[in-house]
Amino acid sequence: MRFARQRLLGPADPVFRLFWPIFVAIAFVGWVTYGWVSEERPDLAAGVTIASFVLLALLVTTTNPLVAAMLNSAWQRRGRLDPNPTIYRIDDDGLVCETPLYEHKLNWAGISEISRSGRTWIILAPGLIYYLPRRLFADGDEERSFIAACRHKLSPEARVRCRD
Numbered sequence: 001m002r003f004a005r006q007r008l009l010g011p012a013d014p015v016f017r018l019f020w021p022i023f024v025a026i027a028f029v030g031w032v033t034y035g036w037v038s039e040e041r042p043d044l045a046a047g048v049t050i051a052s053f054v055l056l057a058l059l060v061t062t063t064n065p066l067v068a069a070m071l072n073s074a075w076q077r078r079g080r081l082d083p084n085p086t087i088y089r090i091d092d093d094g095l096v097c098e099t100p101l102y103e104h105k106l107n108w109a110g111i112s113e114i115s116r117s118g119r120t121w122i123i124l125a126p127g128l129i130y131y132l133p134r135r136l137f138a139d140g141d142e143e144r145s146f147i148a149a150c151r152h153k154l155s156p157e158a159r160v161r162c163r164d
Contacts, residue, residue, distance in 0.1 A: 022059060023056065023059060023060075026052065026055050026056055026059060027052065027056065029052075030049070030051070030052025030053075030055070030056075031052075033052070034049055034052070080101075084099055084100070084101070085099065085100065086098070086099050087099075088132065088136075088146075090146070090149050090150060090153065091105065093105060093107055093108065094106050094107040094108050094110070094111075094153075095108070095111070095123065095150060097130075106123070106125055106128070106130065108153045108154055108155070109155065110125045110126065111123060111124070111125050111150075111154055111158055112124050112125060112126065112158050112161060113158060113161040113162055113163075114147065114150055114151055114154070114158075114162050115161075115162055115163040115164075116134075116163065116164055119133060119134050119135065120132060120133050120134060121133075121134065121147060123150075
């Protein structure tokens with residue numbers, strides 16, 4: 001079995017087949033139009049450039065949900081559960097992440113920092129970053145108690161690096 005040839009999405013997925021040609025075509029048309037406009041009407045050159053970037057941004061933002069939906073359906077065809085229920089629990093040895101498909105533990109000695117960043121908690125370990133969305137907690141009290149219990153298990157050096 002050659003893993004390099006396995007693909008999550010097949011070659012017939014239309015968004016992936018059409019995205020880059022459309023992207024390049026819009027960029028090329030914008031470039032050509034800019035060249036023509038800058039010679040004939042220099043006052044419109046900035047507007048053409050901005051319009052090209054707006055079209056490219058619209059292309060990217062409209063295809064992102066399509067790509068996400070295609071990836072989700074491709075994962076479902078391969079047997080991934082969606083949504084994939086995940087349980088985070090505090091163990092004596094480490095923080096355990098448990099799903100129906102796997103369980104792994106991040107030992108407390110390996111966690112170098114737990115900090116909040118916007119809507120997530122970031123758990124840093126050597127070579128790893130775990131994101132724990134704040135929306136997973138029922139309320140602020142549950143969130144505070146879980147994070148406090150995690151920080152209590154960390155080494156003193158790691159507790160100093162933690163930020164709220």
